[in-house]
Amino acid sequence: MKIRAACISASIAEAILADYGLDDNADLRTKPSFSASFVRSMVAFFSLYRLGLARYRPADFLMLRHEIWHMDEDEYAASFQSDDTTTDARGLDSDSNGELVPVGDLGYSGSTFFTTPDGRYLVKSLPRRFEHRFFTHDLFKPYVAHMRRHPGSLLVRITDMPYTPRATLGGILGVAPTHHIVMENLLHGKEKAGNSDDWETYDLKPGDYFFPERDIADGRLAPQSVKDRLVDEFPGGRVRVDAAMKRQLLEVLGADTKLLADANAIDYSLFLVRFPGPATRPSRAAAAAEPVSPLPDEDAWRAGVPSSDGRWTYRAIVLDFFWAKHKFHAQAMTGLVSAFNLVANKGPMSITARPEEYRTRFLAMVDKLVSAAGDGDDGAGGDDGDDGEAPSRR
Numbered sequence: 001m002k003i004r005a006a007c008i009s010a011s012i013a014e015a016i017l018a019d020y021g022l023d024d025n026a027d028l029r030t031k032p033s034f035s036a037s038f039v040r041s042m043v044a045f046f047s048l049y050r051l052g053l054a055r056y057r058p059a060d061f062l063m064l065r066h067e068i069w070h071m072d073e074d075e076y077a078a079s080f081q082s083d084d085t086t087t088d089a090r091g092l093d094s095d096s097n098g099e100l101v102p103v104g105d106l107g108y109s110g111s112t113f114f115t116t117p118d119g120r121y122l123v124k125s126l127p128r129r130f131e132h133r134f135f136t137h138d139l140f141k142p143y144v145a146h147m148r149r150h151p152g153s154l155l156v157r158i159t160d161m162p163y164t165p166r167a168t169l170g171g172i173l174g175v176a177p178t179h180h181i182v183m184e185n186l187l188h189g190k191e192k193a194g195n196s197d198d199w200e201t202y203d204l205k206p207g208d209y210f211f212p213e214r215d216i217a218d219g220r221l222a223p224q225s226v227k228d229r230l231v232d233e234f235p236g237g238r239v240r241v242d243a244a245m246k247r248q249l250l251e252v253l254g255a256d257t258k259l260l261a262d263a264n265a266i267d268y269s270l271f272l273v274r275f276p277g278p279a280t281r282p283s284r285a286a287a288a289a290e291p292v293s294p295l296p297d298e299d300a301w302r303a304g305v306p307s308s309d310g311r312w313t314y315r316a317i318v319l320d321f322f323w324a325k326h327k328f329h330a331q332a333m334t335g336l337v338s339a340f341n342l343v344a345n346k347g348p349m350s351i352t353a354r355p356e357e358y359r360t361r362f363l364a365m366v367d368k369l370v371s372a373a374g375d376g377d378d379g380a381g382g383d384d385g386d387d388g389e390a391p392s393r394r
Contacts, residue, residue: 004176007049009100009114012123012180013080015053015162020077041166048170051178056136056161060144065159068147076159079116112177115185121159122185125177130329131322132163132179138324139263146259152298154249155256156271156317157184186273186302186315199275202232203319204369205267206361209350234272234369240308243372249301249316253366260321261355266330268321270366272314279310308373325355 044052055061065071082099100114100123112125126132135143147153160182170176190196253270260268304313324330334352350358 004049005102005112005114006099008051008112008125008176009102011050011053012100012114012162012182015055016080016160016182017077019055019058044166044168046169047176048173049176051164051168051170051176052166053162053180054165056163056179057140058160060140061158061160064144064147064157068151069157069159071159079118079120082117112180119191120185120188121182123180123182126179126181126322127174127177128329130324130327134265134324134327135181135322136161136179139265139321142259142263146256150252150255152252153256154252154301154317155259155321156319159183184302184317186271186317190275193275195276195280199273202234202272202274204232204234204270204272204365205350206358206365207233208361209348209353237369238371239272239274239314239369240371240373241305241314242308245300245305246370246372249370250363250367252301253318253363256318257359257362260318261359264325264355265321265323266325266353266355266358267323267350268362269319270316270362271319272316274312274314277306277310277313323351325353 062073065073065076080100100116101119103113103115103122111127114123115121116123126135143155143158146155158181162180162182164171164178168176168178171178187199187201190199193199257268260266301314301316304315306313325334330351333349337349337352348354348357353361
């Protein structure tokens with residue numbers, strides 16, 4: 001499958017870099033003749049892996065990158081290029097269309113994942129039609145408006161969406177994804193950290209829903225490897241941070257999840273990253289005796305919030321908000337689970353829950369997970385308690 005991954009990678013990079021005049025086929029984009037255009041269209045249609053991609057709503061994404069997230073466009077383009085080519089006056093590679101780095105299986109959706117060569121961005125395919133149609137037809141405009149009103153939103157920052165504007169054989173047969181999203185990578189900086197092996201990730205959802213793999217026949221019908229990937233559990237149970245940071249987290253997530261509930265989105269997750277904090281660094285050993293109280297700037301949870309004792313640093317965003325309750329696939333699953341519950345009475349699944357109910361459980365999960373320093377709890381948690389290995393790391 002290396003050929004498939006290489007072709008998909010090249011297609012994505014070409015779509016992004018074309019607008020900067022940096023793709024290898026830029027010379028072919030200048031007013032081709034009718035015959036040349038026809039041949040190119042036929043070749044594009046019969047492509048299996050290297051599909052011709054374009055950028056969805058490029059002006060809107062450009063506005064988000066520039067006006068809301070204050071991203072440097074030259075640096076953004078450079079992220080999609082390899083490091084082993086010559087550079088032009090702007091510092092951009094002059095003869096490379098980039099090579100994304102394949103990432104292993106990260107879930108059940110069948111998505112293909114890549115990171116950019118510099119690790120700043122994660123590219124995820126959306127192979128399921130109901131997911132990418134929900135984002136483009138239902139959620140995109142509210143998402144853009146929400147980002148305008150709430151620049152510090154913890155909804156993952158989607159910076160681009162390469163897609164196939166025309167039908168292709170590879171897309172029809174399903175051998176290559178037709179839609180991809182480019183989003184921020186919360187693990188950026190891990191490779192350069194001296195303690196990269198100590199970075200941990202948790203994909204957190206409310207665990208009190210019905211999961212057939214876990215809850216039917218006491219889980220005997222599914223292998224442990226499958227059950228371990230259903231719901232991550234945070235070791236020790238609590239994230240201890242400054243009270244202002246917990247308050248900010250709940251306020252931001254409250255606004256974010258209201259947008260998702262209004263759009264009928266469910267089954268989203270809190271992606272939590274933790275890595276050793278300032279108190280564990282030799283040069284900052286003296287700071288271990290003092291709790292760290294960061295200023296609650298709007299990007300604090302995205303950049304990194306130190307634990308109250310300085311042992312850990314946390315990052316958090318909301319991921320995977322493409323499952324819509326009103327779409328046919330979700331409606332069909334709801335019917336199946338409802339019929340099953342007439343006999344088993346196991347309750348709803350996270351993919352069949354009502355949006356407002358899912359939002360309530362999600363916020364309650366976060367409120368229980370995060371402990372504010374000085375709340376008077378016993379302190380047993382991710383900062384002060386069990387440092388054992390988590391049951392599921394992604």
